[in-house]
Amino acid sequence: RTKVLRVDPRDVDEQKLARAASVVKSGGLVVFPTETVYGLGADSRNPEALLGIFRAKGRPHDNPLIVHLTGVDMLSGVASEIPPVAEALIGRFWPGPLTLVLRASPSLPREVTAGLPTVAVRCPAHPVALKLIELSGTPIAAPSANLSGRPSPTRAEHVISDLWGLVDVIIDSGDTLYGVESTILDVTRDPPVLLRPGAVTVEDLENALGAEISVPEAARGLLKSDVALSPGMKYRHYAPQKPLVLVESDDYTEGSGYPGKVISIAKSLASGGRKVVVLASDDGADLYRSSGLETVKLGPRSNLFEVARSVFSTLRMLDEMDVDVAVVEGFEERGLGLTIMNRLRKASGHTVIHVR
Numbered sequence: 001r002t003k004v005l006r007v008d009p010r011d012v013d014e015q016k017l018a019r020a021a022s023v024v025k026s027g028g029l030v031v032f033p034t035e036t037v038y039g040l041g042a043d044s045r046n047p048e049a050l051l052g053i054f055r056a057k058g059r060p061h062d063n064p065l066i067v068h069l070t071g072v073d074m075l076s077g078v079a080s081e082i083p084p085v086a087e088a089l090i091g092r093f094w095p096g097p098l099t100l101v102l103r104a105s106p107s108l109p110r111e112v113t114a115g116l117p118t119v120a121v122r123c124p125a126h127p128v129a130l131k132l133i134e135l136s137g138t139p140i141a142a143p144s145a146n147l148s149g150r151p152s153p154t155r156a157e158h159v160i161s162d163l164w165g166l167v168d169v170i171i172d173s174g175d176t177l178y179g180v181e182s183t184i185l186d187v188t189r190d191p192p193v194l195l196r197p198g199a200v201t202v203e204d205l206e207n208a209l210g211a212e213i214s215v216p217e218a219a220r221g222l223l224k225s226d227v228a229l230s231p232g233m234k235y236r237h238y239a240p241q242k243p244l245v246l247v248e249s250d251d252y253t254e255g256s257g258y259p260g261k262v263i264s265i266a267k268s269l270a271s272g273g274r275k276v277v278v279l280a281s282d283d284g285a286d287l288y289r290s291s292g293l294e295t296v297k298l299g300p301r302s303n304l305f306e307v308a309r310s311v312f313s314t315l316r317m318l319d320e321m322d323v324d325v326a327v328v329e330g331f332e333e334r335g336l337g338l339t340i341m342n343r344l345r346k347a348s349g350h351t352v353i354h355v356r
């Protein structure tokens, strides 16, 4: 049932996308690339098609979807009200990895909003995504194109391994740019509330607004469940199949002795013959390797863009590796560090060791 269409993002083949768009129009499921991760898309106005998204992913029905637009001109019919804060952020960040939660238009099917009075919308900065939405002639609802609970897909191979046979079309445009999902901001509240840190940082948002936003503990990935601000927060996320231990510290700087503490944790996990791998910043990797620990590099602490970009693909790779348990380094919660820590806390199932 599944067809793979290769589309070069630098030279978009409109003919192929027209085929994918006709699948969307007729109520099918089309996986498409965005600048963040791959999305599992369907016509946001077709309740039957939307149900197909939940079925394919095994997604709980109370977890609403993000509606993807070509621009603000598509907002009417999706959102009923655009507050001035939203206008400012749209002007600054769209197209781009910022999802805004707005009051929903009453005409939206309840499958999109899961019955909430609000809707999440974004305009992806990806030529293939934009062209697909345009040719489909409808806003496209799409969660990430992974099986529920698995790491989000940053390349078509990830989608194939999760959703083969469950979707109609997979558009393969290679690796996504950010490798981590959009930032979700609820602008129906004052101050706006961060629901999920993502590719746009809190610092960027606050600079653009000239005001602070609210960053609840749940957005940092600190809460295991309950008091869910965003319905998606209460579910286990991004989880590899192997146990993952996150080592957090108040100080990751050189001279803090942090890698030494990670080494002793990794070695104690290795006792009893368990195979351990350390997922580490480039900064610490050499030290771990010279201590005899198998190590996978995530990127340098000085370039968190690279770390964020490699997190999900590394978590997927972990499941293919011949190891029993993984230890992952923590990162300072500034800029993309907040996003990375949110994902790592969730991926570890909150198995966190705090060192000082």
Ligand code: TXA
Binding pocket: 034, 036, 037, 038, 039, 040, 063, 064, 065, 066, 097, 099, 101, 113, 116, 118, 119, 120, 124, 142, 143, 144, 145, 180, 181, 182, 183, 184, 195, 229, 230, 231, 232, 233
């Ligand atoms: O980068 C992304 O955002 C990707 C690409 C495909 O656009 N999409 C994505 O969707 O990551 P996903 O799987 O995270 O699902 C949508 C998220 C869920 O966490 C859901 O709870 C939240 O958006 N969400 C959707 N509607 C909402 C609403 N009305 N209020 C609060 N949260 C909402």
Ligand code: MG
Binding pocket: 143, 144, 152
């Ligand atoms: Mg998701």
